[in-house]
Amino acid sequence: MMMKYSVLIFFYLSFCFSIKGQAIDYSAFQAGALHKKKGEYEEAVVHFSEFIFKYPNKTAQVYLDRGYSYLYLKKFDNAINDFQKFQEMEPNKSLGFFALGKTYYQLKQFNISIQNFNDALAVQPLDPRSLNDRGMAKCRLNDFDGAIKDFIKATTIDTSFAMAFNNAGAARYYNQDIENPIKKDIKDAVMFFTKAIENDPTLSIAYRNRGAMNLFLGNLDLSIKDLTIAAKLEPKLAVIPFYKAIVLAEKKRYSASLENLEKAIKLDPEFYYSYEEMGDVLTKMKQYEKAESFYKTAIAKTKNQTYEGLMYYKLGIVSALKKSKGEMYINLKKARKLGAFKDRAVYTKFFGITAFNKYRKEKKFRKFTKSITRVKKENKFAQSELRWFRMYD
Numbered sequence: 001m002m003m004k005y006s007v008l009i010f011f012y013l014s015f016c017f018s019i020k021g022q023a024i025d026y027s028a029f030q031a032g033a034l035h036k037k038k039g040e041y042e043e044a045v046v047h048f049s050e051f052i053f054k055y056p057n058k059t060a061q062v063y064l065d066r067g068y069s070y071l072y073l074k075k076f077d078n079a080i081n082d083f084q085k086f087q088e089m090e091p092n093k094s095l096g097f098f099a100l101g102k103t104y105y106q107l108k109q110f111n112i113s114i115q116n117f118n119d120a121l122a123v124q125p126l127d128p129r130s131l132n133d134r135g136m137a138k139c140r141l142n143d144f145d146g147a148i149k150d151f152i153k154a155t156t157i158d159t160s161f162a163m164a165f166n167n168a169g170a171a172r173y174y175n176q177d178i179e180n181p182i183k184k185d186i187k188d189a190v191m192f193f194t195k196a197i198e199n200d201p202t203l204s205i206a207y208r209n210r211g212a213m214n215l216f217l218g219n220l221d222l223s224i225k226d227l228t229i230a231a232k233l234e235p236k237l238a239v240i241p242f243y244k245a246i247v248l249a250e251k252k253r254y255s256a257s258l259e260n261l262e263k264a265i266k267l268d269p270e271f272y273y274s275y276e277e278m279g280d281v282l283t284k285m286k287q288y289e290k291a292e293s294f295y296k297t298a299i300a301k302t303k304n305q306t307y308e309g310l311m312y313y314k315l316g317i318v319s320a321l322k323k324s325k326g327e328m329y330i331n332l333k334k335a336r337k338l339g340a341f342k343d344r345a346v347y348t349k350f351f352g353i354t355a356f357n358k359y360r361k362e363k364k365f366r367k368f369t370k371s372i373t374r375v376k377k378e379n380k381f382a383q384s385e386l387r388w389f390r391m392y393d
Contacts, residue, residue: 309338
């Protein structure tokens with residue numbers, strides 16, 4: 001989130017003064033604030049708690065600061081209690097409701113998160129932070145129309161709110177058939193990402209997202225340019241060379257694609273999508289045995305059953321290309337069992353895979369085809385074919 005919207009940390013002078021006859025020593029509060037600023041949240045909690053023990057009802061801000069320290073430590077129940085206490089003490093401020101909204105978002109209780117952002121906006125109707133974060137929660141509930149309205153309103157209130165522009169672009173993309181994106185929506189998304197970058201040239205995620213849209217638009221060189229900038233901004237983030245590899249593969253620059261995938265794997269050996277993409281590129285290069293080994297590594301790395309099924313589906317394609325019919329049926333059956341064909345894109349593309357053409361008239365293959373079922377059209381925020389497309393989270 002932008003610095004101008006960071007929760008304010010108040011530093012108090014370390015001397016004492018008197019309120020209604022009681023001397024208030026703010027040194028513990030000040031120490032907690034310093035630890036919180038440094039990201040030392042356990043230490044911050046200790047000092048904030050010391051202050052609260054001595055003066056439980058004197059300063060609401062200490063509950064807000066301790067609540068955020070708990071939130072960053074993922075001690076959600078403690079955070080909720082502190083934020084509620086802050087709101088009781090400061091009913092005319094929206095900060096407690098806002099913090100509760102963020103906490104319930106982390107807990108994936110998106111409806112409750114939205115309720116708290118609604119309460120925050122009832123107190124402070126023109127708060128762009130609450131609008132942006134409520135939009136995020138709406139996205140998680142697939143209410144993309146509502147989310148777009150929130151993001152756009154946030155940018156209307158604060159025309160320099162880069163992350164809200166980024167999120168508006170992401171919601172625009174998701175607010176349609178993500179498997180067959182419409183060019184107008186993509187161009188609108190590009191416009192929002194560009195505004196995000198204009199307001200914050202260091203916002204790596206906006207470059208990544210615009211790179212995705214340029215890929216869909218066929219602007220591969222522009223996509224690579226965006227991803228190159230993103231890589232400079234976040235050199236240790238494995239997903240960026242991974243993304244770049246996808247675009248390079250589209251340009252049939254397979255060796256360069258593999259180099260970027262190797263870089264991604266070095267940065268994050270557990271990022272299993274890199275192994276999948278390595279298998280895809282090697283399949284295009286007709287290096288089928290190597291491709292199989294990478295798909296199998298992806299299976300070993302993932303804990304997602306549906307994704308595992310997708311890898312068996314791809315192994316089935318490689319088996320067909322190798323003309324290993326027995327392996328092909330084994331892999332396709334595993335893919336079906338693990339739910340790969342419940343993905344609408346997999347189901348649709350299955351009927352157009354040329355590697356299966358020589359088998360389609362076989363009785364066994366026709367029987368298998370009948371055993372998989374068409375699924376309804378869906379937009380799923382968490383799972384899409386363009387896995388690398390992200391909002392601020």
